[in-house]
Amino acid sequence: MSGDGNKKQFWRRGAAKVPGSIQHVYGAQHPPFDPLLHANLIRAGNKPQLTPVKPKKATSFQEFESITSDAWDVGDEDDELLAMAAQNLNIEVVMETANKVIENHSKLQGKQAVPLQEDELVEKEQEVPAPDEEHPESGPHGDGRLVKSFSEAPIGSPREVAGERAGLHRQQSLPHRPVIPLVARMADQNTSGTPAMTEREASRLDKFRQVLAGPNTDLEELRKLSWSGIPRQVRPITWKLLSGYLPANAERRESTLQRKRQEYFGFIEQYYDSRNDEHHQDTYRQIHIDIPRMSPESLVLQPGVTEIFERILFIWAIRHPASGYVQGINDLVTPFFVVYVFEYIEEEVENFDVSSLREEALRNIEADSFWCMSKLLDGIQDNYTFAQPGIQRKVKALEELVSRIDETVHRHMQQFEVEYLQFAFRWMNNLLMRELPLRCTIRLWDTYQAEPEGFSHFHLYVCAAFLVHWRKEVLEEKDFQGLMILLQNLPTMHWGNEEVSVLLAEAYRLKFAFADAPNHYKR
Template sequence: MNETSPKASMFKNALHKLSKKEKEKPSHFLASSASTGGFFGRKKTATHPPFPGSVKASPFCNAQLPPVWATPPPIPKSSIPATKSPAKDAGPGPRNAAGNLRSEQFAALIKNDKESVDLEKLRELSWGGVPVEFRPLVWKLLLSYVPPNKDRREAVLVRKRTEYQDLLGQYYYIPDTDRGMKEQETLHQILIDIPRTNPDIKLFQHPSIQKSMERVLYIWAIRHPASGYVQGINDLLTPFITVFLSSFVENPENSDLAGIAEETIKEIEADSYWCLTKLLDDIQDHYTFSQPGLQRMVQRMEDLVRRCDADLYSHIVEKEQVQFVQFAFRWMNCLLMRECPLQSIIRLWDTYLCEDNGFENFHIYVCAAILMTFGDALKEMEFQDLVLFLQSLPTKEWEEEDIEPLLSRAYILQTYFADAPNHIPQK
């Protein structure tokens, strides 16, 4: 008998909890999309036949598109104790299962007597969110920065951290007179961008963190001359620093680094460099000349929205003459980091790291889901209001109860369209 795939299993579990979700208080996300119109409110009718290869043929769906709230219900805020804890103070942890149970599941998978961690099971479990206390290690495992073999892990970390220090000695700690014109321009641009990175978050205004970011971004740029440093890469570094620092402080975003040893900062810096490199290896053509990867993503998103919600697409592009590149380019370039709070981005990345090329492929479905969430409101807007809204989404205060249904919608879109004939090609 064939085993159920991890995605099918997650989808089945989501639908199983469907009735419970009806009783939950709607999130900001759900309130924005309470209308029955659009793709996600679609019922099976003669005017909307099932797409070939869609989940409507699935035994889990009863030939009807799952509603947006087909996702495990969050724990009500009233049930979360007000006592101080690392998980609470580090920001919203995954709430799609009881916190203690979920932590126990991760502990059973990671802290056992086996020689290696089962990465496939880790991806399946992490897709729904990673508890704060396990996230630093889980991210390193999912990015293949450290090996699943436990006995080799510490030696690999020591070697990679030493290698990073060697790179600093070779490229960074040199006289300015030894830098070429291009290297000086790169460093100058990095120094301009770092103070602008998350200016409202205390951690990223700390001189030690800003200096670490300067070194990481400069070394990455020098080691990747095909793209060099491009604005937006600085944003992608911040989740790694925040997550890895959470191993040492309860509330990393508001930390003044008191009591954190300089050696610890160096280790966080090195780990952040290598993990950023791993992430960017899959999307480097987003930052090469003319940024073809980003243009491809914008086009794929546009094609997806046109297929899912023709009325919305027609209103935006044909009636109001707004081009997707005017708003979606930044969504792709910065992976929504300018649109959502950092903790919400970290939760998104839990899932992206479990998807096949999630920072390119799955991110497109997330962006399309965001756009269609506000579809009814957008259809009432004219050009100026439409552009202003799309360039400044009302998502700055989103929390995890908003991210969970967003991921559910994105997953539905991916399941619906990824394997359908004539679908936009995957990278």
């Protein structure tokens, strides 16, 4: 296939087209579904590899799935190693140890406490690694994330806890397989309902509560605190304040919520039945088609949630005829919806049946998500109007910025005739939601809402930092096909708080260097 043919193929498959007439943006695809993050796709028969092996680069979902190893499963190799080790054991020692285990287990079953002797405690401390005290907020590949997957396990005896820690230590020595639901593994350490916070987390939460407790919230101080991430417990109220949905005056908040929620459901009564009218049926049909394609999150695919999203998007579309519904807007509901569900529950969202919430809570979540999404879109509506001029300007600005901060990457893209519009259109259209896990998007939006013009202006610098972050991988690709496959499927599925924080810090540095002197990145 010729180079031009390859480029046309990838344009059709991955990059949304820029309309030359009034035409909605279709074709922005989500990165390949990640079987690592969904246990129901794990196949039980695979054997593990004893040592981590650098995976072969996947160029399609089928290849990606076929090279995925089930590192958590116990296979024949482990059994053989155990059998070899057993041949060298003294049988008397084995029997004595086995009897002790049985005796201790029986006592535990009878709820008889078995105190450890002092020498046993020392031995246990040597056998079982303690939590990482130097890094209590370890990033997405460290202790913090693995421990969270056991947050709902019952608290057992000291011996049982030691056994769990030893198991966790063994798991961490294997190739990493996340075992926490995708939505629940939020970037912030307080997001998935962990039972205990570090001292630093507790201190940050206390600072937020002090700012929020006053009769008039200091929004400037709240923004400063929020830039580095918002604790789960106060994220719903903080997002509502920073988006401008709620007033800073505490006494007016309840009446404002009641009025805005009633107003939204008034729109539902007035307009929603028109979804099947000839004038609106195309819009509603496209929304109905797009929602199941949005994300692999089971939460979004629940029937009750699908209906909520359809109502939110349809009402927004008919109240904004200058743009109407454009694919990409549908993604922007999800972070608000997930954060506002957390206002009513403590368990993991991924496994939570949203329909089990009280009807009043569901109505509140729906209305709040609608208004906050509307506030966001008010600042970037030129992204979705005729010919989408906002996106075209931002993609052009991204190209100019990258050419100044990393000329090597820019020239590499030019060499293989990769147009920024072919991959960065989606980055601007979907605010990187198709490139990052949802937990990272929520953390990113903490900063976007704290940053002046975060969604419209600061996002440009985040995209520039995001592209340059993959500098090594980009330069390793030596043809158009390879570059497009990489840029449309960047390996961020295991990203968490640490990676997002580094990305934001670099984006802020770029903004500081270029925002007030735009000629710095113009030739």
